[in-house]
Amino acid sequence: MCGINGIINFRKPIENGERIIKSMNKSLHHRGPDDKGTFVSKNKKVVFGHTRLSIVDVKRGHQPIIEKHNESEYSITFNGEVYNHNELRKELQKKKYKFKTHSDTEVILKAYIEWGDKCVHKFVGAFAFAIYDGKKDLVFIARDRTGIKPYYYSLLDDGTFLFSSEPKGILGYPGFKKEPDNETITDYFLGMLTFAAGNAGLDKSFFKGISSMNPGTYAILNKKGLNIKEYPSAWFKKAKTS
Secondary structure, three states, X not given: OOEEEEEEXXXXXXXXXXXXXXXXXXXXXXXXXOEEEEEEOOOOOEEEEEEEOOOOOOOOOOXXXXXXXXXXXXXXXXXXXXXXXXXXXHHHHHOOOOOOOXXXXXXHHHHHHHHHHHHHHHOOEEEEEEEEEOOOOEEEEEEOOOOOOOOEEEXXXXXXXXXXXXXXXXXXXXXOXXXXXXXXXXXXXXXXXXXXXXXXXXXXXXXXXXXXXOOOEEEEEEOOEEEEEEOXXXXXXXXXXX
């Protein structure tokens, strides 16, 4: 279990982005007590944070990972595990990619560089991540098919996009109005009484202005806005074609 945080605004540079993301990281310390890291893009429009529980490649798995490829800047903050990362690593090595770590995080990032948004179709596992693509000036976001790893987000009026593993990460953003979503809370507890709690407010949270990214979806965030799409999992595609 790790924690991911992010602040993105393609309209303007983010003021005090590193200070704010460090504060958001502190709110998720319980998710990742072993290490903390931050990333600020060169244009200061994308800021990532990470709190790490070290499991895969304990020594060299620091996040966010920052990569330069063909003179472009890339970065990833990732929570979870991609179970088939060793197979994907071998596939990417055949395409002349070189790896500095043994982590699945680096595999995800290089898979995105090679295959773009189609990379998510190759992943088998439990994951929530965000990738900054400096070449295309966008952020690519994805959540695993069954929604094992949490992913919350909020889009503010000034164009700022926030994401976190828990609502408390977003609630810590300066000026964010902390207001309960009573309708979602009511739906959830009514669902518990009818044994349907798992379907109550699937894309919502208990706070107004904070949504939950649906399982099995990915999103592209750029100057044009946020575009969310569904995707089939790797095992589903294989079963369908076999």
